[in-house]
Amino acid sequence: MSDVRVIIQRDSEREERVVTTGTTAADLFAGERTIVAARVAGELKDLAYEVRDGEEVEPVEISSQDGLNILRHSTAHVMAQAVQELFPEAKLGIGPPVKDGFYYDFDVERPFTPEDLKAVEKKMQEIQKRGQRFSRRVVTDEDAREELAAEPYKLELIGIKGSASSDDGADVEVGGGELTIYDNLDAKTGELCWKDLCRGPHLPTTRNIPAFKLMRNAAAYWRGSEKNPMLQRIYGTAWPSKEELKAHLDFLIEAEKRDHRKLGNELDLFSIPDQIGSGLAVFHPKGGVIRRVMEDYSRRRHEEEGYEFVYTPHATKGKLFETSGHLDWYADGMYPPMQLDEGVDYYLKPMNCPMHNLIFDARGRSYRELPLRLFEFGTVYRYEKSGVVHGLTRARGFTQDDAHIYCTKEQMAEELDKTLTFVLNLLRDYGLTDFYLELSTKDPEKFVGSDEVWEEATETLRQVAEKQGLPLVPDPGGAAFYGPKISVQTKDAIGRTWQMSTVQLDFNLPERFDLEYTGPDGSKQRPVMIHRALFGSIERFFAVLLEHYAGAFPAWLAPVQAVGIPIGDAHVEYLQKFATEAKRKGLRVEVDASSDRMQKKIRNAQKQKVPFMVIAGDEDMAAGAVSFRYRDGSQENGIPVDEAIAKIMKVVEERAQV
The missing domain is CATH 3.30.980.10 (Threonyl-trna Synthetase; Chain A, domain 2)
Structure with missing residues (x-):
C-alpha cells in the first residue's frame, strides 16, 4: 500500500492527512455519526468512496441541505x-x-x-x-x-x-x-x-x-x-x-390551519369555481373589501413616489409577443391563440411589459422626462400546468402590481436604490418585517449584452442591496438572460419563506423595441429599463397575508372592522346608531341583530376574526358607552361612544394589530 495525501476541508479550516490506498471517506470521518457523505472536487460522494492522492474532501453533515x-x-x-x-x-x-x-x-x-x-x-x-x-x-x-x-x-x-x-x-x-x-x-x-x-x-x-x-x-x-x-x-x-x-x-x-384556501372558504373571501376553471379565482364581497383596501393603499403610495398610472388591454395581436420575444421563449406558458380579424392570432397577455414599452414609444421622449415610472394593476394569464396550480399562490389568471421604470444610465443607481427602499417600506406597511435579499447574477451560457454592462449592473445592484443592511444571498447564474435582479424574500409568522418583490434590470426589451430618448446633446440614446413587481401578484400577496395573519387581519385590512353585539333586543337600535356614526367616519361596521343568544354572536364574530366586538347593554346605554371585546377574549368596559369610535379609527390609521 502506498501513501495518499488528502486535504480535509471544514469551513475555513484545512487539515492535511496522510492515509493509505483504499481509504474511504467513511474512514476519514470514522466516529462522526452526523456525517453522511463527502464532497470531493465539488461532487457529492458516498462515504464508501475511496479517496485519491491530492484530493480535497469536505464532510457533509446530515443537517445540511x-x-x-x-x-x-x-x-x-x-x-x-x-x-x-x-x-x-x-x-x-x-x-x-x-x-x-x-x-x-x-x-x-x-x-x-x-x-x-x-x-x-x-x-x-x-x-x-x-x-x-x-x-x-x-x-x-x-x-x-x-x-x-x-x-x-x-x-x-x-x-x-x-x-x-x-x-x-x-x-x-x-x-x-x-x-x-x-x-x-x-x-x-x-x-x-x-x-x-x-x-x-x-x-x-x-x-x-x-x-x-x-x-x-x-x-x-x-x-x-x-x-x-x-x-x-x-x-x-x-x-x-x-x-x-x-x-x-x-x-x-x-400551516394547515393557515391554508389560504381553507380560510378563504371559512371567511367567505374567495372561491375558484369549477365552472370558471382551474387557477381562476373570484373574490367575494369580504375578500373584495380586503383587496380594494390593499390596492388603494398601494396606489396612494405609488402616486406619492412619482409613479404614473396606465391601463392596458388583456389581449393583443401575436406580433407584439414576437417583437418582445415571448413567443420564442415563453410560448408554453401562454394560453393558445385566438384567430380573429381574418386569421390574425390574438393572445391573452402573460406580461404587461411589452404594452408599457408601446406607451413609452407612443411619442418622442426627452431626457427631461426621465425617470418615467409607469405603473399598472395589470391582469395577466399564464397557462400553468394543472399539477402546479395552487389556490391563489399559483394561478392562471392574476393581477400584477406591475411597474416599469425608464431612466438614463446615470440615473440607474439612484433609481434602483429608491425602488428597493420603496418596496421594503411598503411591505412593512402591510405587516411583513423579516427580510433577506437574493442577488441573481449572469448565467454564462445564456445572456444578452456585453460582459462589461452585466458586471457594472450587477455591482450596482449589489451596492444597492448592501445599503439596506439586510442579509444578501448570492444566486449565481440565476438571472434571466436579459439582466440581473434582486429578489426580496420574507418570512411569515410561522417562519416560512416567501419570495415577494423583484427588481429586475432588462438589457433586452429596450433593444427589441428600439426604445429611444433624446439626450442633452440632441442624440438618440437607449433608456435603462427596470421591471418591478412589489406584490408579485395581488392574488398571491393576498394569500400570503391571509396565511401570515391566519385570517385575523389588522383592522385597517379587515373586511369588517367592528361588529355590534347587543345583549338583548332592546339594545339593537342603540348599536345601530353607533354603527351609523362609525360608518360616517369611514369605518366598516355591522350589527348582529339576529335572534341568536349573545354568546353565540360572540363566537360567530370570533370565527370571522373581527378585530372589535362592540357590546352594549342597559348600563352602556344609560352611560352613552359601549364595551369592547377583543379576539383574545379580553374586554374593556364603559368606553364612551365617541372615544370608542376614535379608538377604532386610531388603530386603523396606525395599521396596528389588536
Missing part, C-alpha cells in the same frame, strides 16, 4: 422497495428529494389508499431495521437495459442519460455522464434485496435513517407532462431526529 437531500432520497428508495414488496406489479417512476421531504411515482393498477400507506410505512420500518447497505455500481447502457427490462419508465430514462432535467426529477437518476445502479444489500449475507437506477449518493445503510413518515398520495403525470400516463405518487418526509420530525409535523398542522 445536501445531507437532508441524501437522507430523503435514501428514504425514497426504502419506500419504493417497500411498495414493490407489497405490490409486486408496481412499476417504478422517479423518486427525488423535494423541500422538506421526498416522493416516488409508481404505475399501479389502482390508486393507493390510506390503509396502503400505513402498510408501506410499516414495511419501511422493517427495511430500516434490517440495516441494508446502499451499494453503488457503474453499469453500461446495455447492462442497465437488461437488468431493468421489466421497468419501462427506467428504460425511458436510460435513453436520456446526461440530458435529464431537474424540473421533473429525472436528474437524480440519469443526470450524469454515466449510469449507476444502487443495490440494497442484506447486512449479513450481502444478498441483493432490491435495486434502482440512481446517481446517488446515498446513506451507508438503511439504519442511518433516523425518522420518517409518509404524508399523502396523489395522482401525477409521468415526468410532469399531461401527454404522459398518470401515475400514483406517494409523498413522505424524513428528518435527522425524531424530535425534528415531530416539530415538522406540528408545523404542518399549524
Whole structure:
C-alpha cells in the first residue's frame, strides 16, 4: 500500500492527512455519526468512496441541505422497495428529494389508499431495521437495459442519460455522464434485496435513517407532462431526529390551519369555481373589501413616489409577443391563440411589459422626462400546468402590481436604490418585517449584452442591496438572460419563506423595441429599463397575508372592522346608531341583530376574526358607552361612544394589530 495525501476541508479550516490506498471517506470521518457523505472536487460522494492522492474532501453533515437531500432520497428508495414488496406489479417512476421531504411515482393498477400507506410505512420500518447497505455500481447502457427490462419508465430514462432535467426529477437518476445502479444489500449475507437506477449518493445503510413518515398520495403525470400516463405518487418526509420530525409535523398542522384556501372558504373571501376553471379565482364581497383596501393603499403610495398610472388591454395581436420575444421563449406558458380579424392570432397577455414599452414609444421622449415610472394593476394569464396550480399562490389568471421604470444610465443607481427602499417600506406597511435579499447574477451560457454592462449592473445592484443592511444571498447564474435582479424574500409568522418583490434590470426589451430618448446633446440614446413587481401578484400577496395573519387581519385590512353585539333586543337600535356614526367616519361596521343568544354572536364574530366586538347593554346605554371585546377574549368596559369610535379609527390609521 502506498501513501495518499488528502486535504480535509471544514469551513475555513484545512487539515492535511496522510492515509493509505483504499481509504474511504467513511474512514476519514470514522466516529462522526452526523456525517453522511463527502464532497470531493465539488461532487457529492458516498462515504464508501475511496479517496485519491491530492484530493480535497469536505464532510457533509446530515443537517445540511445536501445531507437532508441524501437522507430523503435514501428514504425514497426504502419506500419504493417497500411498495414493490407489497405490490409486486408496481412499476417504478422517479423518486427525488423535494423541500422538506421526498416522493416516488409508481404505475399501479389502482390508486393507493390510506390503509396502503400505513402498510408501506410499516414495511419501511422493517427495511430500516434490517440495516441494508446502499451499494453503488457503474453499469453500461446495455447492462442497465437488461437488468431493468421489466421497468419501462427506467428504460425511458436510460435513453436520456446526461440530458435529464431537474424540473421533473429525472436528474437524480440519469443526470450524469454515466449510469449507476444502487443495490440494497442484506447486512449479513450481502444478498441483493432490491435495486434502482440512481446517481446517488446515498446513506451507508438503511439504519442511518433516523425518522420518517409518509404524508399523502396523489395522482401525477409521468415526468410532469399531461401527454404522459398518470401515475400514483406517494409523498413522505424524513428528518435527522425524531424530535425534528415531530416539530415538522406540528408545523404542518399549524400551516394547515393557515391554508389560504381553507380560510378563504371559512371567511367567505374567495372561491375558484369549477365552472370558471382551474387557477381562476373570484373574490367575494369580504375578500373584495380586503383587496380594494390593499390596492388603494398601494396606489396612494405609488402616486406619492412619482409613479404614473396606465391601463392596458388583456389581449393583443401575436406580433407584439414576437417583437418582445415571448413567443420564442415563453410560448408554453401562454394560453393558445385566438384567430380573429381574418386569421390574425390574438393572445391573452402573460406580461404587461411589452404594452408599457408601446406607451413609452407612443411619442418622442426627452431626457427631461426621465425617470418615467409607469405603473399598472395589470391582469395577466399564464397557462400553468394543472399539477402546479395552487389556490391563489399559483394561478392562471392574476393581477400584477406591475411597474416599469425608464431612466438614463446615470440615473440607474439612484433609481434602483429608491425602488428597493420603496418596496421594503411598503411591505412593512402591510405587516411583513423579516427580510433577506437574493442577488441573481449572469448565467454564462445564456445572456444578452456585453460582459462589461452585466458586471457594472450587477455591482450596482449589489451596492444597492448592501445599503439596506439586510442579509444578501448570492444566486449565481440565476438571472434571466436579459439582466440581473434582486429578489426580496420574507418570512411569515410561522417562519416560512416567501419570495415577494423583484427588481429586475432588462438589457433586452429596450433593444427589441428600439426604445429611444433624446439626450442633452440632441442624440438618440437607449433608456435603462427596470421591471418591478412589489406584490408579485395581488392574488398571491393576498394569500400570503391571509396565511401570515391566519385570517385575523389588522383592522385597517379587515373586511369588517367592528361588529355590534347587543345583549338583548332592546339594545339593537342603540348599536345601530353607533354603527351609523362609525360608518360616517369611514369605518366598516355591522350589527348582529339576529335572534341568536349573545354568546353565540360572540363566537360567530370570533370565527370571522373581527378585530372589535362592540357590546352594549342597559348600563352602556344609560352611560352613552359601549364595551369592547377583543379576539383574545379580553374586554374593556364603559368606553364612551365617541372615544370608542376614535379608538377604532386610531388603530386603523396606525395599521396596528389588536
